[in-house]
Amino acid sequence: TPLGSKPAKGQHLGILVVEFGVFVTVASTMLAIFYVFGGRADEADEKAKNEEGGE
Template sequence: MRTDHHIILRVVAKPLIPIIALFALYVQFHGDYSPGGGFQAGVIIAVAVILYALIFGISPAMRAVPPAFTRSLAAIGFLLYAGVGVWALLMGGNFLDYDALFNEADGGHHGQHYGILLVELGVLFAVAGSMLSIFYAFAGRVTEIKDEDW
């Protein structure tokens, strides 16, 4: 039975969570121009989900973002990063040599731009997935945070 005296917390947090997630995407895709990048964006996305879990409970958060999804996301992110390196290898360059990705002439920056974008996306997936997996591993062992614990 849930007593709802956390109503102010819930009302304030609910509009905040999408803004936090949106900010994470800004940090991710604006990382070429301003401070930030995959690592920070991944942590911010994880924080948005953790905030949801702290306020609405672990189980609703686990139904929205299942633990199986977070741990696959971590693996996919790492594979995406390493995959860009293998792609460069297949195109005849060195491992993670982005200039080789499209075999463009000197002075072309497409390979660097897409290489950095994909690599940062890999970091985002790996970090967000890992952080959420760690949080679930800790938080999943206590079913509910009791009020007297705060």
């Protein structure tokens, strides 16, 4: 069988696969949040430079 010859081994492998999926999802979400806040800082810097130059 693809998940192991014994049900207990298949269950352990299935749990590991699900945990890996949760890890990927959480890591992706954390990176997305990080980049959103990083982009906000860049926009604020550009806005400040434009305001200084316009005076």
